[in-house]
Amino acid sequence: MTDIGLRLARVESLDLSALGRTALRLAAPPLVAALLLLGSWEALSRTGVLSKRLLPAPSLVFDTLVRSIGVLLEQAQPTFWGAVLGILLAAALGIVLGAAVSYSRTLMQAVYPTVVFFQLIPKVALAPVFLLWFGTGFGANVIFSVFIAFFPVMVATIAGLQAAPPAYERLCRSLMMPKWQMFLTVRFPFALPHIFNGLRIGVTFAVIGVVLGEFITAQTGLGYIILFSANNFETALLLAAILLLCGVGVVLFAFFLALETIVMRIYDSR
Amino acid sequence: MLAVAVDRLRPIVLPTAFGAGLLLLWQATVVVFDYPKVILPAPSDIALALHADLPVIWQQAIPTVRDTLAGFALATVLGVGLASLLSFSRLLRDALYPLIVVIQLVPKIAWTPLFIVWVGIGWQSRLTVATFIAFFPIFIAMMAGLEATDRSLVRLCRGLTATPGRTFWLVRLPASMPYLFSGLKIAITLAVIGVIVAEFISSSEGLGFLILKSAALLRTDLILAAIAVLCVIGLASYGLVHAGELAVRRWQGG
Numbered sequence: 081m082t083d084i085g086l087r088l089a090r091v092e093s094l095d096l097s098a099l100g101r102t103a104l105r106l107a108a109p110p111l112v113a114a115l116l117l118l119g120s121w122e123a124l125s126r127t128g129v130l131s132k133r134l135l136p137a138p139s140l141v142f143d144t145l146v147r148s149i150g151v152l153l154e155q156a157q158p159t160f161w162g163a164v165l166g167i168l169l170a171a172a173l174g175i176v177l178g179a180a181v182s183y184s185r186t187l188m189q190a191v192y193p194t195v196v197f198f199q200l201i202p203k204v205a206l207a208p209v210f211l212l213w214f215g216t217g218f219g220a221n222v223i224f225s226v227f228i229a230f231f232p233v234m235v236a237t238i239a240g241l242q243a244a245p246p247a248y249e250r251l252c253r254s255l256m257m258p259k260w261q262m263f264l265t266v267r268f269p270f271a272l273p274h275i276f277n278g279l280r281i282g283v284t285f286a287v288i289g290v291v292l293g294e295f296i297t298a299q300t301g302l303g304y305i306i307l308f309s310a311n312n313f314e315t316a317l318l319l320a321a322i323l324l325l326c327g328v329g330v331v332l333f334a335f336f337l338a339l340e341t342i343v344m345r346i347y348d349s350r
Numbered sequence: 351m352l353a354v355a356v357d358r359l360r361p362i363v364l365p366t367a368f369g370a371g372l373l374l375l376w377q378a379t380v381v382v383f384d385y386p387k388v389i390l391p392a393p394s395d396i397a398l399a400l401h402a403d404l405p406v407i408w409q410q411a412i413p414t415v416r417d418t419l420a421g422f423a424l425a426t427v428l429g430v431g432l433a434s435l436l437s438f439s440r441l442l443r444d445a446l447y448p449l450i451v452v453i454q455l456v457p458k459i460a461w462t463p464l465f466i467v468w469v470g471i472g473w474q475s476r477l478t479v480a481t482f483i484a485f486f487p488i489f490i491a492m493m494a495g496l497e498a499t500d501r502s503l504v505r506l507c508r509g510l511t512a513t514p515g516r517t518f519w520l521v522r523l524p525a526s527m528p529y530l531f532s533g534l535k536i537a538i539t540l541a542v543i544g545v546i547v548a549e550f551i552s553s554s555e556g557l558g559f560l561i562l563k564s565a566a567l568l569r570t571d572l573i574l575a576a577i578a579v580l581c582v583i584g585l586a587s588y589g590l591v592h593a594g595e596l597a598v599r600r601w602q603g604g
Contacts (some may be wrong), residue, residue, distance in 0.1 A: 109445035117449075134468055186364065193365035194372070200588055201581040202542045204459075205558065207550070208565035209573055213389065287457045295462075295551060296562075303460065307551070310463030318464055326456045333455060 136316040145320040152305065152324050158218055159290055159301040160328050166225025166286035167332065171279055174230050178237025179263070192238055199231045207292050216297040225289030229282040236278025240271030269347050276340040283332045291325065302328070391571035399571040400578060407572075407579050410560040414545055415583055417473055417556070421480025422541040422587075426534065428481070429488030437496040437522065438514060447493060454490065458483045459547050471552040480544040484537035491533025495526025524602055531595040538587050546580070557583075 118138050124130045125137035132140070145152070181191045207224055214220035244267045252262040294303025302325045309317040373393050379385070380392035387395055400407070436443040465478045499522045507517040549558025557576050564572040 106444070106448075109441060110448040113445035114449055186360075189361055190364040190368040194369055197369075197585075200539060201584045202539065202546055204543050205546050205561055205577050205580050208561055209570065209577075212565060212568075212570060284455075284457060288459045291457055291460050292547065292550075295547075306460055306463050310467050313467060315464070315467055318467070322456070322460055322464070325460050329455060329457050 133313050133315055136319065140316050141319045141323070144316040145323060148317060148320065152302070152321060155300060155305050155321075156302055156324050156328060158221075159287075159294065159303065159325065160331075162218060162221050162225060162290040162293075162301070163283075163287045163328065163332060165222045166289055167229050167279070167283050167336075169222070169226045170229035170282055170286060171233055173226065174233025174278070174282070175237050175275060178234045179241065179268075181234075182238055182241040182267075188238065192235075195231060195234055195238070199235055203228045203231075204288075204292055207296055211293070211296060216299065218300075220297070221290045221293030221301070224293050225286045228289045229286040232281040232285060233275070233278040236274045236281075237271060240274025240278075241267050243274060244270040272343060272347065276336065276343075279336050279340075280333065283336055284329065287325075287329050287332065388568045388570050391574060395571045396574045396578065399569075400575040403572055403575065407557070407560065407576055410555060410557050410576070411579055411583065413473065413476075414542075414549065414556045414558070414580070417476040417545045418480055418538075418541045418583070418587065421477050421544065422484050422538055424477070424481045425484035425488055425537055425541065429485050429533070429537075430492050430530065433489050433492035433496060434518065434523075436493065437518065450486070450489060454486045458486070459544070462544075462548050462551055466548070466552055471554075476545050476548040476553065476556070479548040480541040483544040484541040487533045487536040487540065488530070489533075491529045491536075492526060495529025496522050498529065499525040527595075527598055527602065531591065531598070534591050534594075535588060538591050539584060542580070542584050542587065 121130070121135070122137045122139060125132070125135065125140070130137075136144075181188050206227070210224045210227065211220055214223050248266050248270075249262070252266055257265075290301065291303040291306075294301035295307055298304050298307055302321050305321040306318055306325070309315070309321065377392045377394060380390055380395075391399070436446060461482065462475075462479050465482070466475045469475045469478055503521050503525075504517060507521055512520070545556065546558040546561075549556035550562055553559045557580050560576050561573050564570070564576065
C-alpha cells in the first residue's frame, strides 16, 4: 500500500515540475522578446535616435504615469464607469431582445438580417448624431457605448439560441415540456458559450464607444486626456493615458472571462 | 407548389418587409409628431439631401474609400506575411505571438491621436490607423489557420521529404484560407471604422470630416445621407471580401 502511495506521490511531483517547465517554456520567450523590445526602445531614446516628442523612452512614460497618476485616475473614472454601464445595459438589452426575437421563427427571420446589417455598417459614424440627440455629457457617451456594444451581444444570443441539437428539442417536445422550461433547461444553456463570445466582443466595443464619445466632445475622460496630450505633443502623457486605458480594457475583459468560467461551472455541475 | 415557393421566399420577403416597416415607422413618427429636421429628419428628407448634395458626398467618399482599401490591403500583406514568417520558426512564434495577442486586447481606436502625432494629419495617418486596426484580426486568423492544418498531412509531407517551404505552399497555406477569410471580413469593417475615426479627429477631407462639419452646421439630414453612403461602402467592401472567398474556394475545388 505504502509503496503505491509513494509512487503516486512521486508521479505527482514529477508532473508538477514538468508543469513548471512547460509554463517557463511558454512564458520565457515572450517575456524575453518584450524586454528586448523595451530595452532597445529605451536605448534608442536615450541616444536620441528617437525624438522625445515622437516616442519618449519607456522610463519617461513610467515617470509621467507615476507623476500624473492623480489626474489620470480621476479621468479614468468616467471612462471606466461609462464602459461598465455601457456593457451591462447592452448585455441586458441584447440578451432579452435576442431571446424575445428567437421566440418565434417568423420574427427571427424578419429581424435577424436587419441586426446583422447593423453589425456590418460602421456605426461609429453615428457618434455626432448621438451627441446632437443626447448632449455632450457622460450620459451621451454611455448611450453611444450601449448602441455599439449591443449588436454583437444580440447577434450572438440569436445564433446561440439556435445551437441546441435538434434531438434535445425533440425529446423535450415529446416529454410535453412547456416552452419556457425548454428555454431555461436546454436552449439557454446551449446558448451561453455563444452569448459570452458576444459579450467579449461587446466589452471592447463598449470601451471604444465611451472613448470615441470623449474624443468628440473633449470634456472629460481618458479619451479627452489622449486627445489633449496629442494636441500639445505631450507624447509621454499620451502613452501613459493609453496604458491606463489598456488597464481599463483588461479589467473589464478579465471580469467577463471570470464570469464565464463561474457560470459555465455552475451549469456544468447541474 | 405555391406553399414551397412561399417558403423559399420567406428569408427574402420577411427581412425586406421588416426593413421597409422600420423606415415607414420612422417617416410616420416624424410626420405625426412634427420633429424639427435638425433633430430627426425623415427618410424622405435624407433622400432629398442625398440627391441634392450627391456631388459633395461623392467627392468626400473618394478619400475615405481609397484610405480604407489601401489600409486593408497593407494590413493583409503584413498580417499574412508575419503569420507565415512565424509559422516557419517555433522560437519566433513562441516569442511574438503572445505579445501580439496581448496588444490585441487594447482598445486600438485610442491610439489614433498618437499616429496623428507621428505621421501628421494627412492621408498617411488615416492609412496608418486603418492598417493598424485591420492588422490584428488578419494576423490572428492566419495564425489560427496555419496552426489548424491537419497534422497527418504535414507529417506525410515530411515523410515525402518535402521542404518546409513546399509544405507551406502546398498544404498549410491552402488549409488556412477559411480562417484567413473570416479574419479579413472582420478586418474590412474595422478598416472603415479606423478611417472614419481618424477623419473625425483631424482631417479636412473624407466622409468623417463631412459628418462632423454637417454636425457643426446642424445639417442632420446631410449627416445621415453621408452615413447612408458609408453603409453602402461598408457593405460593398464586405461583399468584395466575400466574393474573394467564394472565388478562392472555387479555385481550390470545393
